[in-house]
Amino acid sequence: MKMEKVIKCNAIMNNLQDLWHQKIIGFYEEHEMSSAKIEILSILDTKEKVTLYEIARVISKPTSNVSPTLRKMANKGLLTKQVSQSDRRIVYFMISKKGKEVLDASKQFFDKLADELVSDETLLDNLYNSLDVYASMIKKNV
Template identity: 25%
Template sequence: MSDNLSLKAFVVLMKSTKSVQEKVKEDISAHGMRISDFTVLEALYHKGRQTIRQISEAVLINTGSITYVIDKLETKGLLERMNCKEDRRVVYIQITEEGKQLMDEIFPEHQQVIENIFSSITDDEKEMLVNVLKKVGQK
């Protein structure tokens, strides 16, 4: 019986993940952005200056692909590279003022979309969901 329940939990998790991803993609696309562009900007917007490796780990995009995304965003003037004075091998990426203004404009709307997705569950249920998903992710 628990095997069937595990399978059911897996299917429900996958379907809900797909549904959430579609809503988020729709929201981000409405702002003329791709998910990868938005997630990189969002990481820099909230965490400040980061190395490419830190960004890659934060947004779960491999370092090869992240370089392409960073190049595109740099060309658009939304972020910039800065060499580390202490270690020439390290390059920091930071959001520009133009990138910050863009995120100031679109992030509150994005946050509202996320709030709407989770509006049917209580705060206690959200905390429980976070804890359960952490357990599943650590397995």
């Protein structure tokens, strides 16, 4: 019986992930973005200057994975780079005007999506808490 419940929970989570992906894929394609890039823009929006190492630490990814993403984002004008005056090995990243516009558009998109999907804030809080507990249990046993 327990195994069936775990399998059902897994199926529900996979289904939610697929449905969520279908909802947001249009936005990501339109802006040539991903959740990781939006997360990076959000980090850059909170501080004046951020290093590669700080970004990698916050998003829990190796710098070798983050560096190419930052390069692509800089090439698209979503962020700017500045070499440190005191140590030429340090490069700071800052959100650009275009990056800020994309981040603002994503906030509006996700706010609207949340309003459409959740009419009851308590239901969302309960769902979030339940999924958070379930995720913690999985992490603990992995």
